Structure formats: structure tokens, C-alpha cells
Amino acid sequence: MEDFVILVDSNDREIGLMEKMQAHREAVLHRAFSIFIFNSRGEMLLQQRAYTKYHTPGLWTNTCCSHPRKGETVADAASRRLFEEMGMICPLEEIFSFIYKADVSQGLIEHELDHVLIGHSDEKPVINRDEAASWRYASIETIKRELRENPEKFTAWFKIAFAKICERL
Numbered sequence: 001m002e003d004f005v006i007l008v009d010s011n012d013r014e015i016g017l018m019e020k021m022q023a024h025r026e027a028v029l030h031r032a033f034s035i036f037i038f039n040s041r042g043e044m045l046l047q048q049r050a051y052t053k054y055h056t057p058g059l060w061t062n063t064c065c066s067h068p069r070k071g072e073t074v075a076d077a078a079s080r081r082l083f084e085e086m087g088m089i090c091p092l093e094e095i096f097s098f099i100y101k102a103d104v105s106q107g108l109i110e111h112e113l114d115h116v117l118i119g120h121s122d123e124k125p126v127i128n129r130d131e132a133a134s135w136r137y138a139s140i141e142t143i144k145r146e147l148r149e150n151p152e153k154f155t156a157w158f159k160i161a162f163a164k165i166c167e168r169l
Contacts, residue, residue, distance in 0.1 A: 005032075006069075007023070009029070028111060030112060031067060031112070032065065034065040034157060035078055036117070036118045037063040037119045038118065040122050042139070043140075044139075045063045045135060046138055047060070047062065047063055047085070047131075047132045047134075048061075048132060051133055052130065054106075056156075060153055060158070064085045066078075075092065078117050085128050086128070086135070089123075092119045093117060093119070094117045098160060098161070099112070099114070100112060100114065100157060102156035143162065144166070147162070
């Protein structure tokens with residue numbers, strides 16, 4: 001089931017399953033999550049996507065993101081992927097969700113109902129090189145400046161979620 005995504009309606013009600021690449025080619029709404037980890041200095045942990053990823057390779061984004069599996073809660077999926085991608089374990093709290101649709105190149109469209117979770121940790125990540133090329137902690141002000149100066153270096157979902165997180169800080 002790892003290669004399938006959970007299709008949902010705009011109220012996050014499950015309506016089926018679809019192979020992940022097909023869902024991205026057809027721009028079908030599916031469930032996803034994005035994790036934002038902050039350290040004790042209030043800096044956000046960013047991940048640079050691996051250069052081998054099937055879309056948006058090498059772009060900077062939030063700490064971790066993925067899709068839950070059938071029968072898996074968003075919270076369980078988020079904890080699982082945070083460990084698989086970044087080698088980290090910490091409590092996560094969902095703070096909001098949003099729907100977006102973005103062309104991510106190569107004929108692929110991300111159309112996701114994205115659940116955003118936050119956590120706090122000073123743990124140093126141990127990245128999975130299949131998922132991430134690099135990582136760094138950055139202040140909110142630094143990220144805002146980088147987004148103004150070089151928005152093309154960041155993923156579409158990160159830009160949306162980051163703005164919504166900043167509204168809550």
C-alpha cells in the first residue's frame with residue numbers, strides 16, 4: 001500500500017485509493033501531511049529534498065512530508081515518516097489543514113488536503129539520503145527573506161503552510 005494515496009473529498013472524507021503517480025498525473029485530491037519541527041531557539045528545521053526525488057528535487061521544504069497509508073492515522077503516519085526521513089522522534093501536534101493544487105513539473109500536479117503538524121526538538125537529524133540531500137535550522141526571519149529573494153528554491157506547499165504558520169506565531 002506504500003505506493004497508494006488516500007483519495008478524499010474537500011471535507012477529508014475518504015473516497016478511495018489510487019496509485020500515487022497516477023494521482024499526481026491526474027491531479028486527484030488526496031490526503032497528505034507536512035511536519036514543521038522547531039528547536040528551543042525558535043528556529044525551523046528545513047529539509048532539502050533529495051536530488052533523486054520524482055518531483056521538486058533539490059528544493060527546500062519543511063522538515064518532513066508524505067502521505068498516510070490506508071488504515072493509518074495522520075498522526076501515526078507523521079511520526080513514522082519523521083523517523084524514516086529524518087531519524088527523529090518527538091511529539092507532534094496537528095495545528096491546521098489546507099487544500100492546495102500546484103504544478104510540480106514533469107506533468108505532475110500535487111492536489112492535496114495537507115495536514116500540518118508541529119513539533120519541538122533539539123535533536124540533530126540523521127537524514128535518509130533517499131529522501132533528503134541536506135538539512136538546516138533557520139530563523140523565521142531568515143526564511144521569510146529567502147522566500148522573498150529566491151521563492152523558486154522552495155516547494156509550493158511549504159510556501160503556503162509557512163505563511164499560515166507565521167500567522168499563528
